[in-house]
Amino acid sequence: MKIQMEIESNEVENRPTRNAWQVVQTCFNVLNHIMACIVAIYMSVMCTNAGNKAVTWHVWLCTIGYQLLMTQAILVFYSENVWSKQCTRQSKKTIHWVLQAVGSSVAILGIFIEYIGRELIERETKKPKPHFSSTHSVIGLIAAIFTMIGMFNGISALWSIKLKKYARPVYFKLAHNLTGTTAFILGMIALFIGYDKGYMKKNSSDEIRLGLQILAIITVILSLIGAWRTAINHIRNVMN
Template identity: 30%
Template sequence: MSAEVRRANSATALQHFEAGLNVLNQLCIGFVTIWICWNCLRTGLVGIRLHVWLASFGFVFLMAEGMMCFYDGNWLTLRYTRKTKTAIHVVLQILGGGMGVAGCLVQLIRDDWNFGPTIHSRLGFAAFLLSLISLLSGIVAVLARSLSRIVSPLANKTFHVLLSLATFVIAMLAQFYGYTQTGIFKGQGSDFVILMQVVTLVAMVLTCIAPLKSLYQKCVSFAS
């Protein structure tokens, strides 16, 4: 077997593996999103449930899907052009970040702008601030060509990917601690809460593959 054939087979195997990971990730994201939507909507979006629904739907679903738009292993967007992927990415990130920020604002207003002593509340506040900065950097990234005389498009997009990745990871960690540190999840059983935490962490790790690959490619571009 020639070296070219071996490389082609390895590339195909890697593509199938990444596609399998993407299916697993979509299942994890769907599981968390559907359960939270059902649990919050069936009892009404009042009090903390509005915060939970906005933040979870925004960060766990919309932001995660937006981050994976350019991922080669994502069969949902694989057939689209780069321009279409960019449009989908922008819309999902704006909606996801906007809902996440709104969810944090709702809770901050309820708590008289005191983000509390828990790990969940501190991580949530950090995600709130980073989301605002990330949304701004995303706008700059979209306008990268017109601002090329001021900021290098490659540097700007690299910063945006890195910032978005940090925002997503912190938001997902806040989600992780929220299962045990918010009253809405009481009565679900400890085993189910652990399941939700594990599924959330799996979704976080698998979603991060796409931006990490993008960062690697941009670092290679910087080096060359």
């Protein structure tokens, strides 16, 4: 009994102490996950009630792709991320590229469906439905381009050690970090604008749309803390 108590006492003593800032980061991280889930659940219910239309799939897929899956992909490497902090580095890499690949594919599919949907409406109504004619659609298109670039250089970042004869691994990692965060920010800006578009006005209240926009801003800030910190470290390594 005495030996067991001594072992438990040693385990408590050996646990790493957490400072106040780490606790605050963990609280905000939990809040971020809760917000992402709230948005995903609300948009899923709203889109289900709105009916099976191209624009509905566009709204739902892009929201799930950027605000849920890509958010989780970015947070995997965050030191205070509650569900991945105990994972090994290799496990984090695997989880990251799976979430990033699925999230990117889902978001791009959502954009593609909207494009095809507008084409079909134009053929049926004989009325022109111009593509990428609004701020929302232009930013969404640029976000999709950066998302595809991020997927491509994500592969080079994953194999950066094997590609070191061509360039230092930090270059591949920095490129992926910058293009990935740019894609995420642009995607979230497109969502922010989209939350005030006609489809959302028709299917949700003013208060909810404002709440979704506020959550989008907070999600970007809280999700990119770790990514920006990593980017700064990569830049320092490049300069050394």
